[in-house]
Amino acid sequence: xPEGHTIHRLAQDLNHRFATEPVRVASPQGRFGExxxxxxxxxxxxxxxxxxxxxxxFGDSGWIHVHLGxxxxxxxxxxxxxxxTDTVRLRLLSDTSYMDLRGPTTCALITxxxxxxxxxxxxxxxxxxxxxxxxxxxxxxxRISRSRTTVAALLMDQKIIAGVGNVYxxxxxxxHGIDPYRVGRDLTRAEWDAIWADLVLLxxxxxxxxxxxxxxxxxxxxxxxxxxxxxxxxxEVYVYRRATMPCHLCGTEIRTAPLAARNLFWCPGCQRA
DNA sequence: GGACCATGTCTAC
DNA sequence: TAGACCTGGTCCC
Numbered sequence: 001x002p003e004g005h006t007i008h009r010l011a012q013d014l015n016h017r018f019a020t021e022p023v024r025v026a027s028p029q030g031r032f033g034e035x036x037x038x039x040x041x042x043x044x045x046x047x048x049x050x051x052x053x054x055x056x057x058f059g060d061s062g063w064i065h066v067h068l069g070x071x072x073x074x075x076x077x078x079x080x081x082x083x084x085t086d087t088v089r090l091r092l093l094s095d096t097s098y099m100d101l102r103g104p105t106t107c108a109l110i111t112x113x114x115x116x117x118x119x120x121x122x123x124x125x126x127x128x129x130x131x132x133x134x135x136x137x138x139x140x141x142x143r144i145s146r147s148r149t150t151v152a153a154l155l156m157d158q159k160i161i162a163g164v165g166n167v168y169x170x171x172x173x174x175x176h177g178i179d180p181y182r183v184g185r186d187l188t189r190a191e192w193d194a195i196w197a198d199l200v201l202l203x204x205x206x207x208x209x210x211x212x213x214x215x216x217x218x219x220x221x222x223x224x225x226x227x228x229x230x231x232x233x234x235x236e237v238y239v240y241r242r243a244t245m246p247c248h249l250c251g252t253e254i255r256t257a258p259l260a261a262r263n264l265f266w267c268p269g270c271q272r273a
Numbered sequence: 274g275g276a277c278c279a280t281g282t283c284t285a286c
Numbered sequence: 287t288a289g290a291c292c293t294g295g296t297c298c299c
Contacts, residue, residue: 105282
């Protein structure tokens with residue numbers, strides 16, 4: 001279950017595995033069947049990501065647009081591929097690799113203009129090149145610095161920042177000692193600059209290691225010494241899904257509450273208004 | 274085997 | 287803001 005780093009990593013892996021040979025495209029589940037038949041046997045001209053959206057190009061035929069949503073999963077591996085089950089929406093197959101996509105919110109064949117429209121409705125993405133068109137973090141700051149919405153909700157809004165999900169929102173706010181209930185227009189410019197720079201750093205690490213680690217090296221002994229992690233996001237974190245456990249730094253009990261339709265986690269001791 | 278939960282987004286009201 | 291949607295893992299009976 002992905003945040004932006006997962007999708008960027010997936011794009012990299014697809015480029016690595018499916019770059020040059022014709023790709024067999026199939027939809028064992030059936031819901032991508034017609035499009036799969038159209039693309040079957042073509043050579044892809046590359047995958048890329050914007051936020052949590054994945055695009056794989058097939059020349060004049062268009063782009064496969066994938067959004068995993070909350071439940072979507074990708075299995076990627078070396079051939080031979082396992083027998084396809086009827087939950088596999090999309091299978092890509094080459095001589096050496098396979099990819100199975102299950103449970104995505106979106107898996108559709110789209111045109112160039114449709115792809116462009118998706119880019120335009122998404123905010124800047126910490127993982128896209130700083131010089132990519134429209135990827136200026138200033139756009140996000142312009143929205144945030146005028147907003148009366150909580151910073152925790154703003155960080156999750158893909159129109160404002162693309163790619164941040166529930167783990168990175170909780171962790172980046174902790175790392176900067178920011179109370180999640182502060183509103184956007186009360187953030188200082190320096191705080192925003194630090195948040196953006198940290199997201200770039202953390203999410204790049206997330207792509208590299210294919211997991212979310214946010215605990216600073218000097219705090220790792222404390223993190224490892226406390227109660228064991230209970231979640232499955234894959235890395236070491238300060239607050240995400242650590243409700244009622246003691247904070248790694250100050251020992252205060254981590255709190256949780258719903259915010260912007262998701263469970264928020266924070267340390268009331270370290271994150272003060 | 275069933276209930277419940279999960280890193281998300283869209284639509285109807 | 288509630289509900290729908292997509293699937294799999296975990297826990298409990």
